[in-house]
Amino acid sequence: MNRWFFLLAFLPCAWVFGQNESTQQTVQVIAFDYPPYLQAAADDGGLSFQALRAALLGSDWLVEPLFLPSARASHLLANDEHWLASFMPPPAGSGDVDRVPLNNTRVKSGLFRIPGPGAFIWSELSELSGHSVMITRTATMGGLADQLKDAGLLVIPINGIDQGLSMLLSGRSDYLLSLEQTGYYFADQQGIAREKLQFRRPC
Structure with missing residues (x-):
């Protein structure tokens, strides 16, 4: 079947x-x-x-x-x-x-962070070694968590992107892995100004 x-x-x-x-x-x-x-x-x-x-x-x-x-x-x-x-x-x-x-529309997946000093540019996950990143429990099923851990990141499972944004703003993690449109959707829902977030895909 x-x-x-x-x-x-x-x-x-x-x-x-x-x-x-x-x-x-x-x-x-x-x-x-x-x-x-x-x-x-x-x-x-x-x-x-x-x-x-x-x-x-x-x-x-x-x-x-x-x-x-x-x-x-x-x-x-x-x-x-x-x-x-x-x-x-x-x-x-x-x-x-x-x-x-299903189609040829490419969604943008990457990392959110709180804006800080220095350019937010990365091409390999290993460049972020030693930092923490939140991913949804759903995303852990496909082996993504293992890839992040192998790159030296501390993986924090979360129940949803809305929870991840709240934790990001409170400083409980360095990064949040999300689709760009989804992250900003929940930011808008929670009344979080978009300028309080920085999103980057790998270069």
Whole structure:
């Protein structure tokens, strides 16, 4: 049984779902709240569900978002063999899982910090060795935490980007790993002036 892990972005993909020649079928897609891409409060589920539905136009598949807390979603992906599609990365070594990019829009992933002296420029994670970085518990599933630790960073798991911004402003960590649009989305929601944050991707 093939299952699908949908990427927020990357390169176009010609194949998403197989066609069903008889009747329309609804598939539940596991998701976690990560505005504006995955958004439980939005009627359409956010930008990524918009892209998924656009990719499925003309097919016999209908999409039903299944938003879960990250811990519950992780448990389901690891222990339930009957899930079919997810925006959350499955555990490493999961068999019969196809990675499906949805479009050619490149999201900007990088680090937020509090503005300070000196230029905020980096090209390799090892240049940040000895500092602390916050990542969501969801992001730890794909092996990202190990990459950061191998580069000499102290990894601090957080429940969400909103929590990470609060901790960043209070000086409890040096960096916050996030998509740029998501970080600024939560900053706006929390009334944090954007000039109080600095975002950089690797050069």
